[in-house]
Amino acid sequence: MALKNVIGIDHAVVMVKDLDKAAENYRQLGFTLSPRGTHSAHMGTGNYTIMFDPDYMELLGVLVATEHNAPARAFVERQGEGIERIAFTAIDSTEGAEEIRARGFTPVGPTDFERPVTLPDGTVSAAKFRTFMWPTAEAPGGVRIFACQHKTRETVWIPELMKHANAAKRISQVLIAAPEPAAEAAHLARLIDREPKAGADGAVTVPSGGDRADFVYLTLEQLGKRYRGVPLAGLSGRGGAALVLVSGDLAATEKALGPAGVRSGAAIVVPPAKANGTLIAFIAG
Template sequence: MTLKNVIGIDHAVVMVRDLDKAAANWKRLGFTISPRGTHSAKMGSGNYTIMLDPDYIELLGVLVETEHNAPARAFLAKRGEGIERIAFTAVDSAAGAEEIRARGYAALGPTDFERPVTMPDGTPSAAKFRIFQWPIEEAPAGVRIFACQHKTRETVWIPELMKHANGAKRLKQVLIVSTEPAKDAAHLGRLIDRDARAEPDGAVAVPSGSDRADFVFLTREQVGRRYPAASLAGLPERGGAGLVMATSDLSAAEKAAGGSAVRSGDAVCVPPAAANGTLLAFVGI
């Protein structure tokens, strides 16, 4: 039975070592970057967001070492920069945590936190969240998952931040590399009560729910066959690999990314080395 309080992908978390440098890097690729946010003290982290519709990308960095961010620090130490976790949209985090506990998973949370936000007119406000996590060890192909309830959507999805020079509109796929794609896809399917489906090239997709982006599990070699012109230097053999994004204008995406962009079939790609360990593939809407 599908989870009632968890719908599709909300945002992808790209873990970075230097927040300000990462933000400048993604700005060079044609993204509009939110002002820097600082999370509650127990989180010990800060972020920049890249707002899409209905989802977004979060560039996340550790500002102060805390117990809460120990897994993120371990990720950076072992893997380096890249997609560290994926968030789902939670309708009600407390009820969602109970739903997965009823399925035998020891949910972490719910946890409330917030970050200050300066609105476009200069007034101070706050973005407030309530999250819960699946157990840390329940990480398909090493990618952690959690669910995020937005208590103040109006301070996150700000229209001025949703217009990008590269025409980016929304996430279509989250690419996860695995030496055993079918096994890891089935693992995720059990966690979120979704059925996996085989793709023509042997990859395995798991719908995240609603009209949101799909997860696609595939080997590193399969990624290379999908995007043969893009260098995969820096991608792991197992873990979060890339984001496929719909753009309103492929030419604009190519122009915005400049020398980092390569055409690969029907996609404009930015290799992981140019996007903090994340393969970016822009495709037409």
């Protein structure tokens, strides 16, 4: 039975080494970024968000080493930059944590935190969250998962931040590289009570819930066949590899990306070396 308090993918977290340089890089790719946020002291992190509907991307950087961000720092030391974790939307994080506890997984949290937000009219408010994580060791394909309850959605989904020159609208798929895609997909399916489905090319899809993005587990070889002509340098054989975004206008996408974009079949793709360790594929939708 699917989790009642946890629905599909909320956002993808891309860990970066230099937060401000990464933000400028994504601006050059045609994304509109939120003002830089600084999380509560125990988190020790800062971020920029790239807002879509109903989901978003988060560029996350460690500002001060804390116990809470030790796994994120270990990721950077081990793999550099890229997709480090994926968040689900939590209706109620406290109840959601108890749901996974009842299934035999000891949750990390719930944890409350916030960051100040400068609104378009210049006033300062706050974005407030309550999150919980599945145990750190439960990371299918090397990507940690957690759930995020938004207590102040109006300070996160700001209309002015949801319009992008590259016409990005939402996340369609999160692609995770794995030597054994079926085993990693089965692992995630156990954690979130979803049913995996094998594809013709050997990749395995796990729906995240509702109308949200899917997880797709595949080998680097399979990823290369999906996006022929796109250099995969910088990707690990096991870990978060790519985000597939729906574009409202591929011509606008191609123009905004400029030389960073590579045509590959029906998609326009930014290689991981040009997007902080994350392949970004734009598709029509």
